[in-house]
Amino acid sequence: MDILAPTAPYTTSSHFLSGTGDSSPGRVRCFEPGEAARERLILSKLGKSGWGRWQYFRQCFSGGWGERRQKPLSPRSQEVFFSTLATLDIPEQATPSLFLTDDGHIELAWRDADGRAVQIEFGAATSELYLESEGFEATVPNRDLPDLLRERLPA
Amino acid sequence: MASLCIPELSEVPTRITPCPILEAILEVRFVTxxxxxxxxxxxxxxxxxxxxxxxxxxxxxxxxxxxxxxxxxxxxxxxxxxxxxxxxxxxxxxxxxxxxxxxxxxxxxxxxxxxxxxxxxxxxxxGEGERLGMRYIDFFEGDLFPSLRIRPVCADDGVEGVEISMTLAFEREDFQARLILNNSVAADIGGQVRNGSIFDLDLSLGAGQFDFFDNGLGRFESAHRHNKEIFFGLLQPEFLSTLSPEYD
Amino acid sequence: MPVDPSEDFARAICSDKWDEATGEMSASLFKGENTSVSRLALCPLDETWDLFHRQVEKPPERTLRRIGTMNVGRLQQIGQGFPANPTALTVEPDPLPDFRSHAVIPEKISRGLANAIIRELTVHEENPS
Structure with missing residues (x-):
């Protein structure tokens, strides 16, 4: 049975599916437009571990989850996370961690050269920066996050 | 991702005959x-x-x-x-x-x-919108590639007479576009299976570029405008003239 | 009536809040309000593993990775002594039908304070046997 038949308005001569996905899952992956750039970015900035955490969150936390039906991974949180990641300078010696908060936000954390925590929680509308070294904690609208990071986390 | 240089028409038709649209889909992905x-x-x-x-x-x-x-x-x-x-x-x-x-x-x-x-x-x-998309699938009998202003080339010569399936992903203002061109498909049209080509264009926005209840309809309008500009911009003018274009 | 400061509590640390590759915990483990915990006086640590597996785990998306424990009195000291915003923290009993030892920390905890709590958390790994 072609399980996708009702959603496939045409078939090609090779009987490939008409969807955007890869017709034969395996070692080669096809991406939605723009996805390949995201995958490259997260791999280059957070390594295989960070990439794996992101895949885990997006695959497994898309609906209500946990004992209190916590919120699913927020698409807008992901957008802000990726746009920030593109310009963020994470020290080379740092090993970043990635978490999912109960509000469905991505949280990126690493330790500075003195072992003090640097944490950014990416929300749908606002984001939060925490710098343990300065005892600094601030929540700003997402549009102001780039300025805050430039000011507080200079390259 | 780069944009694609698509010829701009001074006027975009409002209707062509026969109407090639096989299916029009407006979609929104969300979390809940x-x-x-x-x-x-x-x-x-x-x-x-x-x-x-x-x-x-x-x-x-x-x-x-x-x-x-x-x-x-x-x-x-x-x-x-x-x-x-x-x-x-x-x-x-x-x-x-x-x-x-x-x-x-x-x-x-x-x-x-x-x-x-x-x-x-x-x-x-x-809960929250993740992706807003519009997909138009147009069907034409025969090989559409000679009628397009985009075509595959092999060693500087145009590829003709072979089965071609081509996917292009590009940016169009805020939108991500994915265009599938295929000259050997079978489509169910009015209960009859017909062979030909498809021009399958999907335009989408990411989560940060729309608020479904606030501006979703406006964003669909924009997607529709881009869809028409891309579609008509990529047809050879001679071919377009055979489709009895009507203008407002 | 709040839980006595002499008691200890346990907090489940699941895969969304624990990065196995770095061994780090998320501040969101304690940030916010109504943080769920279990009272070790009513359910000792070795039984709390089973309890948390039943109550908070939902494979594949969420698995229990560690348990963090702390004394209630110590939690209150950390809250009161937090320089940026001293906070009076309590642990309130909130028994549930299948989770008699359930309790909550009702107060809103800031990220900075959550980090201070996490620093002093005793983290336990499940015994493979």
Whole structure:
């Protein structure tokens, strides 16, 4: 049975599916437009571990989850996370961690050269920066996050 | 991702004959904390005046565990609601409106989407929009490539007479576009299977570029404008003139 | 009536809040309000593993990775002594039908304070046997 038949308005001569996905899952992956750039970015900035955490969150936390039906991974949180990641300078010696908060936000954390925590929680509308070294904690609208990071986390 | 240099027409037709549109789909992907088991009921309460009972699509027979473990299934619909002119398809993370049968025209689609947006709002399950997309699939008998202003080249010579399937992903202002061109497809048209080519264009926005209830309809309007500009911009002018273009 | 400061509590640390590759915990483990914990006086640590597996785990998306424990009195000291915003923290009993030892920390905890609590948390790994 072609399980996708009702959603496939045409078939090609090779009987490939008409969807955007890869017709034969395996070692080669096809991406939605723009996805390949995201995958490259997260791999280059957070390594295989960070990439794996992101895949885990997006695959497994898309609906209500946990004992209190916590919120699913927020698409807008992901957008802000990726746009920030593109310009963020994470020290080379740092090993970043990635978490999912109960509000469905991505949280990126690493330790500075003195072992003090640097944490950014990416929300749908606002984001939060925490710098343990300065005892600094601030929540700003997402549009102001780039300025805050430039000011507080200079390259 | 780069944009594609598409010729701009001074005037875009409002209608061509015969209408090549096989299907028009307006889709929004979303996240929700509401369990899938209650989503069809919540939506059906809102649309029952115009649409029939939810009908299971074949994917629903797979276990939730399998569906969730396979990324290909994430955004596929599991049930459909059929109305006289449109279908509404619903999955755990997607809802779409698509035309049934002959293309009813953009104003009819827009009016139906406008109605549906309010029904989705009232159903109360929509958490946050993830992707807003519009897909138009056009069908032409025969090989469309000689009639296009885009074509594959092999060693500086145009490729002709072979089966071609081509996908281009590019940016168009805020939109991500994915264009599939294929000159050897079989399509079901009015109950008859016909061979030919498709021009399958999908335009989408990411989560940060739309708010479904605030500006979703406006973003669909923009997608429709881009769709027409790309479609007509890529047809050879001589070919377009054979399609009896009408202008406002 | 709040839980006595002499008692200890346990907090489940699941895969969404624990990065196995770095061994780090998320501040969101304690940030916010109504943080769920279990009272070790009513359910000792070795039984709390089973309890948390039943109550908070939902494979594949969420698995229990560690348990963090702390004394209630120590939690209150950390809250009061937090320089940026001293906070009076309590642990309130909130028994549930299948989770008699359930309790909550009702107060809103800031990220900075959550980090201070996490620093002093005793983290336990499940015994493979």
């Amino acid at each position: 904390s509401t369990p899938w088991s209650v989503l069809p009921g919540l939506l059906f309460q809102q649309i029952r005046r115009k649409y029939g009972d939810p009908k299971d699509l074949p994917l629903v027979s797979l276990s939730e565990e399998i569906r969730r473990s396979e990324p290909h299934f994430t955004y596929l619909p599991l049930v459909s609601f059929e109305g006289p002119h449109f279908s509404i398809r619903l999955g755990p993370r997607v809802i779409s409106l698509s035309s049934r049968g002959a293309y009813p025209g953009w104003s009819a689609i827009h009016a139906e989407m406008s109605w549906l947006v309010e029904r989705i709002r009232n159903a109360g399950f929509f």
